[in-house]
Amino acid sequence: MKKKLVIAVTALNAIDSPGPGVAVIRAIRECPDFEARIIGLSYEALEPGLYMHELVDKSYQIPYPSAGTDSLLARLEYIHAEEQLELIIPNFDAELFNFIKLRDKLHTMGIRTFLPDLVQFESRDKLKLFDFGKKHGFLVPRDRVLHEFRELKKMEEELEYPVVVKGKFYDAVIANSYDQVEKAFLKILAKWGLPIILQDFVKGTEINIAVLGDGKGKAISIIPMRKLYITDKGKAWAGITLDDDRLVALARQFIASTQWRGGCELEVMLTDDGKPFIMEVNPRFPAWIYLTAAAGQNQPASLVKMAMGEPVAPFTHYEVGKIFIRYSWDLITDIAEFQKISGNGEL
Amino acid sequence: MRIRKNIAVSEEGFLFNPTTGDSFSTNSTGALIIRLLKQDKTLPEIASELCDEYDADRLLVERDLEEFASLLKEYSVLD
Amino acid sequence: MEKKRYERPTLRKMNTGLMNKFGSKSENTPVTHIENNSVKSLLKEYGSPLFVISERQIRRNMRNASRIFKTRYPKVQFAWSYKTNYLDAVCQIFHQEGSWAEVVSGFEYDKALKNGVPGNQIIFNGPDKTDEQLLLAARNNSLIHIDHYDELYTLIRLSEEHRMRPRVAIRINMDTGIYPKWDRFGFNFENGQAWNALTRILNSQWLELVGLHCHIGTFMLSPAAYATAARNLCELAWSVKERFGKMVDYIDLGGGFPSTNTLKGAYLPGTDTVPSIDQFADAITDVILGYGFRPEELPLLILESGRALIDDAGYLLGTVLATKRLSDGRRATILDFGINSLFTAFWYEHKVSPAQLHSRQTEETVLYGPLCMNIDMVRENIVMPLLEKGNQVVVHQVGAYNMTQWMQFITLRPAIVLIDEENNTHIIRRPETMEYIDSLEQLPQHLKQDV
Incomplete structure (x- = not known):
């Protein structure tokens, strides 16, 4: 496959709470099996990846997910006419719904994707994760979805502490008393609205697993990682690859039962007695995905190959003890570049 | 009423105000007005030129010009 | 030399974090015609603003929904929901x-x-039926859907007094996993209230139980909730059959199917997220067909869809009164209609299209109505071409509820025009006049002025 593939990648916001795009591109660029022309797709004019010309060949602004699939398709048609895209790798949670919906249309245009289908995508939704676990035999902390404050009041007697109070999209607060639950409820209510989720607290070690599924039930790559240190936003500052068969088995079982196609990240809590609870499933590559390439299982490059129809054998080995340490770097550019992407939507 | 000397206008219709660090984009009508302002034309003169160039009602042009000038002033593009 | 088309000058600060403008192409495609009638000529002939309804679209929607259900289930009956639009x-x-x-x-x-x-x-249906109305309905052999015990006992008393046996059903509320629960209407399923009411009816010689009804909510986005509702109604029908040896004639699942309008606060547009009628039909009919009734005893399936059948057949046409800049720099566009005509602007982000060609330049604007009230807002934030006074706009998907919930506040309600299947226009409701409003008013003698 020694030719130049045209690949579009989103989530170029390599900032303090980073999107995975730049890491995905870095991994793709490193694969010796193919060359790529990388098209960056951005929402904001200041996404750092836009200005990394050694990684990104050309960039285009695309409409925010909330504008819907019609707008996105129209914009992609324009970009496709310019660039003859062969593959799109979307990396934002919020945009995935639209890209999955457009999958067939993109395919008829000659643009490939390697995404889960809508059923797979929705089954791991935060609000449905508990049922998902029950159905497939995974440990998932019990949760209760609250639609009104009244429902919380009714629960006062039966709650056990600590309990995690979570927003529909973001935010999670650990509460140790009913007072704290109420306070957290109201705080999250003000920010994210209803419903609010009360989730059983699970004590243990937090592990993240980057997984790539082939869509037929086979896990092509599984890399477990433990965060060594986190930022005050809860993001990984540094992390290390782990050797733990239980985690690999869990990820393999997850892929087998969901037939997941594409990359995903399992957030797992490993209890002291060794039980792995799935806390969340992110339906895309994590921001630390470059670590998979560094440890010997280049997940983004493997995804590209599978998307292009090449058979990819499951990896069998990775380097344990590989560490990533995230650092910041001030990229220098000029006002003219900012004006171009901001005003013309292209750079 | 003058465009500040250090305002940079690119060919593509982008403005950059080095004093504040702000960037702006404008349409062809706006770009023409800024060009004319740079030539020290007065608003009535600019209105006449716009009416020559475009199929437009003079009153409407004057109203829009007034508003555009106040916007430029607000953004410190005009002195 | 021909002069260029004028467009007012714009200056857009290149902020980060604001909506980028490479997004709203579809909203800016001009809609110059509705069923071959130009917006301009419609407004000229009938005045602005103006509601327009497409007969072709209504029939298309109705036939489509009917085909979808009838290809899945042998006995289907639609009942037009008058409150949605009773022109x-x-x-x-x-x-x-x-x-x-x-x-x-x-x-x-x-x-x-x-x-x-x-x-x-x-x-x-409904909780408000007077004795006279109940009697009239009973004499006409209509299907009376009982909402509460007071109504049930009133009806038994009336039937006995007048020696009638009206055909009745009860409305049932239940937990279908959706929120809010509409438990203010009908009898509750989970706590046994519904069964008690059914028993009461079946033990009365004065009422004939013919059906079971529920209506789980409005603008429902979950087909699974309908499956739950259908299952609960089947369970009741089965119990009635077992205990009383009688099979109900019909199961009425009410309405509530959504249109593709976008609800306020929704992250994605309705055109992408709203389930199709097929999905609702699958959910409902799979349950009833699979419940275990013999083919000859399968109940008639009644549906009371409103919004899903009429919303996209209605348009509201209007005119820009003025444009201005707000104190914080935002653009504001004032239209000649507001929430008085477009009541649904309270809960939808209505799609609004320009009705004439513009350049590719766009800007963010607020769309206000003409009422002297702060809440009179059609869209809080929309990307539109550069609109000028006198430009015309088209609001889409307004066929449901607007023409029944509209308000006569500080002005008169506009005309409504129907475009038939041959694209001819017919005025189906004249614009209101001062005489129409005045005709109901009476001035006491002592307040009259000699003019």
Whole structure:
């Protein structure tokens, strides 16, 4: 496959709470099996990846997910006419719904994707994760979805502490008393609205697993990682690859039962007695995905190959003890570049 | 009423105000007005030129010009 | 030399974090015609603002929904939800397409009769039915859907007094996993209230139980909730059969199917997220067909869809009154209609299209109505071409509820025009006049002025 593939990648916001795009591109660029022309797709004019010309060949602004699939398709048609895209790798949670919906249309245009289908995508939704676990035999902390404050009041007697109070999209607060639950409820209510989720607290070690599924039930790559240190936003500052068969088995079982196609990240809590609870499933590559390439299982490059129809054998080995340490770097550019992407939507 | 000397206008219709660090984009009508302002034309003169160039009602042009000038002033593009 | 088209100058600060402008292409495609009639000529002939309804679209929606259900289930009956839009012309189109009438008040009941709907094809819902209305409905052999115990006992008393045996169903509320639970209407399923009411009816010689009804909510986005509702109604029907040896004639699942309008606060547009009628039909019919009834005892399936059948057949056309800049720099566009005509602007982000060609330049603007009230806002934030005074706009998907919930506040309500299948226009409701409003008013003698 020694030719130049045209690949579009989103989530170029390599900032303090980073999107995975730049890491995905870095991994793709490193694969010796193919060359790529990388098209960056951005929402904001200041996404750092836009200005990394050694990684990104050309960039285009695309409409925010909330504008819907019609707008996105129209914009992609324009970009496709310019660039003859062969593959799109979307990396934002919020945009995935639209890209999955457009999958067939993109395919008829000659643009490939390697995404889960809508059923797979929705089954791991935060609000449905508990049922998902029950159905497939995974440990998932019990949760209760609250639609009104009244429902919380009714629960006062039966709650056990600590309990995690979570927003529909973001935010999670650990509460140790009913007072704290109420306070957290109201705080999250003000920010994210209803419903609010009360989730059983699970004590243990937090592990993240980057997984790539082939869509037929086979896990092509599984890399477990433990965060060594986190930022005050809860993001990984540094992390290390782990050797733990239980985690690999869990990820393999997850892929087998969901037939997941594409990359995903399992957030797992490993209890002291060794039980792995799935806390969340992110339906895309994590921001630390470059670590998979560094440890010997280049997940983004493997995804590209599978998307292009090449058979990819499951990896069998990775380097344990590989560490990533995230650092910041001030990229220098000029006002003219900012004006171009901001005003013309292209750079 | 003058465009500040250090305002940079690119060919593509982008403005950059080095004093504040702000960037702006404008349409062809706006770009023409800024060009004319740079030539020290007065608003009535600019209105006449716009009416020559475009199929437009003079009153409407004057109203829009007034508003555009106040916007430029607000953004410190005009002195 | 021909002069260039004028467009007002714009200056856009290149902020980060604001909506980028490479997004709203679809909203900016001009809509110059509705069913081959130009917006300009419609507004010229009938005045601005103006509601326009497409007969072709109504019939298309109705036939489509009917086909979807009838290819899945042997016995299906639609009943037009009057409250959604009870213009006579609209109702008659639905009746021509085979719909019964579903009414929720005495006023609507009379309207259905006036429209020539046979009494036995009128479903009488709602918590407010007077003795007179109940008697009328009973005599007409209409389907009376009982909402509460007070009504149940009133009806038993009336039937006994007048020696009648009206055909009745009860409305049932239940937990279908959706929020809010509409437990204010009907009898509750989970706590046994519904079963008690059914027992009461079946033990009375004065009422004939013919159906079971529920209506789980409005603008429902979950087909699974309908499956739950259908299962619960089947369970009740089965119990009735087991205990009383009687199979109900029909199961009425009410309405609530959404249109593709976008609800306020929704992250994605309705055109992408709203389930299709197929999905609702699959959910409902799979349950009933699989419940275990013998083929000959399968109940008639009644649906009271409103919004999903009419919303996209309605348009509101209007005119830009003025544009201005707000103190914080935002653009504001003032239209000649507001929430007085477009009541649904309270809960939808309505799609609004320009009705004439513009350049590719766009800007963010607020769309205000003309009322002297702060809440009069059609869209809080929309990307539109550079609109000028006198430009015309088209609001899409306004066929449901607006023409029944509109307000006569500080001005008169506009005309409504129907475009028939040959693209001819017919005025189906004249614009209101001062005489129309005045005709109901009376001035006491001592307040009269000698003019």
